[in-house]
Amino acid sequence: MMTNKPCNANDEDIVDGMVGVGKPLSHPTSMSYYLQRIRLGEFCREIADCAPFGMSESEGPDYEHTKQIDGKICEFAGSLPSFFSLAYRSDELPKSDPRRSPGIIIQRYIINFLLNAQRCRLHFAYLSRASKDPTYDYSRKACLEAARMVIQTERQLSVEVIPFVAARLRIPGLLHCVCVAIIVLLIDFCGGGYPQEKDITETLEAFSILEKAKEESFLAGKLLETFKSALLRHGASGSAVEGNTTTKSTTQNLDASPGLACKSPAPTNMVHPTGSNIDDFLMDPTLPALDDLWQVFDDNVDPGTVDWNSFFAEPDTAFLSI
Numbered sequence: 001m002m003t004n005k006p007c008n009a010n011d012e013d014i015v016d017g018m019v020g021v022g023k024p025l026s027h028p029t030s031m032s033y034y035l036q037r038i039r040l041g042e043f044c045r046e047i048a049d050c051a052p053f054g055m056s057e058s059e060g061p062d063y064e065h066t067k068q069i070d071g072k073i074c075e076f077a078g079s080l081p082s083f084f085s086l087a088y089r090s091d092e093l094p095k096s097d098p099r100r101s102p103g104i105i106i107q108r109y110i111i112n113f114l115l116n117a118q119r120c121r122l123h124f125a126y127l128s129r130a131s132k133d134p135t136y137d138y139s140r141k142a143c144l145e146a147a148r149m150v151i152q153t154e155r156q157l158s159v160e161v162i163p164f165v166a167a168r169l170r171i172p173g174l175l176h177c178v179c180v181a182i183i184v185l186l187i188d189f190c191g192g193g194y195p196q197e198k199d200i201t202e203t204l205e206a207f208s209i210l211e212k213a214k215e216e217s218f219l220a221g222k223l224l225e226t227f228k229s230a231l232l233r234h235g236a237s238g239s240a241v242e243g244n245t246t247t248k249s250t251t252q253n254l255d256a257s258p259g260l261a262c263k264s265p266a267p268t269n270m271v272h273p274t275g276s277n278i279d280d281f282l283m284d285p286t287l288p289a290l291d292d293l294w295q296v297f298d299d300n301v302d303p304g305t306v307d308w309n310s311f312f313a314e315p316d317t318a319f320l321s322i
Contacts, residue, residue, distance in 0.1 A: 005038060006031050028083045028098045033107035036080065037114070043069070043076055044118060063135070066122065070142055073119050084108045086156055102162045109157045110173075116153065117177040119146035120184055127184065131191045143184050150181035151206050169213035169220060179223055182206045186227060190234035203231065 007014075007022035010029045014021055023029060083099040086108070093100050099108075119142065126139035154174075158165060169175055185203045207224060214221030 006034060008032065008035055026081050028081070028101075028104045028107075030103060032081065032083070032104070033111055036084070036111050039076065040111070040114060040118065043072060063126075066126075067138060070119065070122060070138075073115065073122070077115055080111065084111055086112055086153060090160060090162075102164060105160055105162055106164055109153060109160075112153050113150060113174060113177040116146040116149040117180050119143070120150070120180050124184070127187055128191055140188065144188060147181035147184035148202070150177050151202075151209070154178055154209055167216075169209075169217055175213065175217065175220060175223075178206075178209055182210075182227055186230055190230070200231075 008025055008027065008029050008031050009021045009023055010031070025032070025035065083104055084107070090100050090105055098104060123139035123143035123146070126136040127143050130136040130140035157168060169178075182203070185206055189200060189203050207227065210220045210224040210227070214224060
């Protein structure tokens with residue numbers, strides 16, 4: 001059975017008997033995210049088919065193929081429509097620009113979260129090996145770059161002036177992506193190699209995201225304590241861990257790979273919306289597509305069902321539980 005992909009069109013623009021419904025992919029619609037998610041799913045299928053998990057050393061995964069897939073993910077990122085780019089601030093656009101609509105803003109951040117979290121998944125199995133075998137240094141750098149981009153994306157989202165910002169870390173899928181990024185930073189910091197690059201600061205700054213989120217999410221607080229314990233077990237100072245997770249985050253200057261990481265710093269002159277009723281926003285009938293959007297984003301990524309402690313014991317296999 002063959003199924004056609006959805007048309008790039010808003011539901012309200014479609015009437016019976018229309019022909020040529022779809023708009024160019026460069027035009028933002030309520031379907032833009034879904035169409036890019038389909039493309040990302042096709043890449044992920046290829047990633048799954050060549051994943052090294054569960055393979056014996058004698059079988060040996062084709063590491064060159066893994067790097068080729070990473071190149072395809074970067075190529076995918078570079079081919080995203082311009083309205084999904086994080087290289088500009090929403091307040092820089094004219095008020096009538098469709099890229100300023102809350103739905104498109106949210107789509108923009110979701111696709112970037114998913115893309116970089118998936119890149120972490122691709123390279124995660126090689127992260128701990130890189131300290132012992134320079135063959136996998138490419139994966140370490142790619143995994144760290146993707147994790148840092150997840151953290152930067154969250155920081156940039158946090159200063160967008162839309163009501164959703166206040167509710168964002170209630171979304172399990174978003175919280176999951178942040179936790180995957182933190183896990184990458186933790187494993188790299190706690191690993192044995194690259195002592196000249198060890199800097200606990202960025203890990204603690206990532207912790208500050210969960211520190212703020214725990215007011216809205218019990219799970220965020222629970223995960224934060226788990227991650228703190230892991231850091232302490234690997235020799236970090238208790239006073240440093242407890243004293244710095246509440247400090248103000250600073251913007252990371254990333255060495256971006258072509259078409260993937262955003263070279264523009266996160267905006268700093270925007271303010272959080274005040275007085276927003278989060279529950280009213282989540283039930284807002286003027287945003288009917290958001291329910292489906294988040295359902296797709298959250299599918300099978302509930303961080304409450306993941307044994308995060310196992311990541312530190314078996315980093316090459318525990319990622320399968322996600």
